[in-house]
């Protein structure tokens with residue numbers, strides 16, 4: 001099986017680009033952030049504090065999370081049988097996902113799940129620690145980033161298109177805060193793997209970013 005690991009900070013366009021690249025390559029696309037978001041949603045629904053391991057860890061036992069793919073290749077997440085793919089995209093869930101993801105037991109719980117997918121399929125997986133922890137032997141590792149202002153602008157557009165009301169300053173502040181949390185946590189922090197190729201999309205539009213991504217992948221894997 002072949003694997004491509006794409007890591008990077010919030011809002012760098014990982015999901016959009018990774019999904020399109022995976023379709024082009026015929027690989028299974030795995031958005032690992034969506035899995036952490038689903039755990040965060042479960043935490044909120046259970047009335048637990050996402051920063052408190054003592055409240056979150058007991059919820060992992062018997063946690064019923066499933067994923068599948070729509071006809072367009074989009075990954076859908078199910079929590080206890082309910083399709084929560086839209087619910088996990090709410091802005092407030094982003095920060096909560098970052099909080100639950102700092103809990104070692106949560107990461108350990110999801111590690112097996114992610115590795116099993118990579119054993120069974122050619123995967124293109126995106127997240128924060130895919131190249132460093134989840135798939136250290138990935139065939140291709142890419143660190144995808146962009147300036148915070150450009151990531152905030154893209155995220156704002158995305159949320160506006162979904163009819164969610166918010167403003168640029170709030171998004172930018174939340175993005176910077178979340179990057180800091182993701183980079184500074186003691187376990188599996190966000191960082192570029194030594195053997196990862198850096199792709200900065202600040203000056204690139206979506207199509208240019210996709211072509212750049214595909215050319216890095218195709219250069220490393222003979223397709």
Ligand code: DC
Pocket residue numbers: 010011032033034036037094097098101102126127128129130178182
């Ligand atoms: O990529 P995203 O915004 O959907 O991710 C939500 C949060 O989940 C992110 O702030 C950190 C966490 N996450 C993680 O810790 N490790 C991953 N592989 C993916 C996401």
